Amino acid sequence: MYAQILIDEAKARGIDVEIVDEEANLYRLHYDGKSVLCRESLTEKTCAMAMTICDDKSLTHRTLHKAGLRVPRQASYTDMNHAAELMREWGSVVIKPASGEQGRGITVDIREEAELRQAIESALEHSNHILLEQFVHGRDLRIIVIDHEFVAAIERRPACITGNGANTVRQLIEAKNKYLAEKTDGESKIPVNKETERVIRHQNLSWDDVLADGQEVQVCKTANYHTGGTITDVTDKVSSSLQEAAEKASRVLNIPVVGMDFLVPDFAGDEYVIIEANERPGLANHEPQPTAKKFIDFLFPKTKK
Structure with a gap:
């Protein structure tokens, strides 16, 4: 998906395109004796x-x-005591892996110690280097x-869901994910995990609550x-x-x-x-x-x- 518009633009200009590795989205562009290896928008x-x-x-x-x-203010995670101290000082924090993309392992707007511990555990699944950042x-x-x-x-x-007076929060997320899978070719999906549950709980809701018709709820x-x-x-x-x-x-x-x-x-x-x-x-x-x-x-x- 991300490479295709670049490949189409190149072909429209008479630039030769060589698919090097389709699975990795690697392609090489050739023109006038010059070639450039690309992975989507990343190049040599x-x-x-x-x-x-x-x-x-x-x-x-x-x-x-x-x-x-x-x-924003930022610090590397060393231990829970220091992390809790920074959370109290900054009011609210973001926990995220130092390396990674697509929102993996990130927890936003943490104000409670139990949630801080859970967020750190989640981030550690993706990287051993964890960052605390002041929530802005x-x-x-x-x-x-x-x-x-x-x-x-x-x-x-x-991501948000909209109630219909009949389906639960979980069912609405499942339906939204089915729609997203078709629309984005599997690129986009609302995670069904502890972080989503935390966001829902902060709005005094649970997976099994039925939303009123037209009620919009942020789930991430x-x-x-x-x-x-x-x-x-x-x-x-x-x-x-x-x-x-x-x-x-x-x-x-x-x-x-x-x-x-x-x-x-x-x-x-x-x-x-x-x-x-x-x-x-x-x-x-x-x-x-x-x-x-x-x-x-x-x-x-x-x-x-």
């Missing part, structure tokens, strides 16, 4: 050091902070930067497409200040194609914190914005239309 143009920094969320955080970009309220904004220039932006919202805290979240194009609403911050971040990280994750109170404002940098962003999520065009422009500037 992204150096190993940029990959290393983006793969380690604590290293990303420190790098951006040292460059004067705004990031805001709208979740993914900004795409290609060749260090702002290209597109989407707002990401957490992470605004991730892969965990059932929704995306809305907001490219035209993003201020020049936020665009410039994303472009600066791409240069600081020395990564030419990147998805920068921001939390902001207002897309038109200049307040923000940067949460993460995704070295292999799904450019298809930003249609109808010209992400595929800009991607191929970057790789093969001679083919610009």
Whole structure:
């Protein structure tokens, strides 16, 4: 799915496409004696050091902070006592693996010690390096930067279900997941796990409660497409200040194609914190914005239309 729009754009320009490994989404583009190996939107143009920094969320955080970009307070997990102390000091925390993608092992807005312990256990299933981050309220904004220039932006919202007066919360999630499986070819699914149960419980609900007709309930805290979240194009609403911050971040990280994750109170404002940098962003999520065009422009500037 993510590679296809890039392959289609390349073919439309007369660029030869060689499928290297279909299962891994590896393909090579050939044009005018030049070739570039790609994995979806990740290419040979992204150096190993940029990959290393983006793969380690604590290293990303420190790098951006040292460059004067705004990031939330963060610390590595050492023990429960220290983690609980930080939670009390910051009011609410996010627990996440230092490495990983697609929202795996992340628990958001933790205020109680029992939930903190559960979140750490969940994160440890994905990585031995766990991060505590101060929870920041805001709208979740993914900004795409290609060749260090702002290209597109989407707002990401957490998964929700809507009641019909007959089905339980669990049944509504199952029905939503069936719909998502068909619509996204299996890319998106609301997890049915302890974290989802926690979010539901915080709204004084359980798996077996029946929602009133039209009642909307948020069932995830992470605004991730892969965990059932929704995306809305907001490219035209993003201020020049936020665009410039994303472009600066791409240069600081020395990564030419990147998805920068921001939390902001207002897309038109200049307040923000940067949460993460995704070295292999799904450019298809930003249609109808010209992400595929800009991607191929970057790789093969001679083919610009």
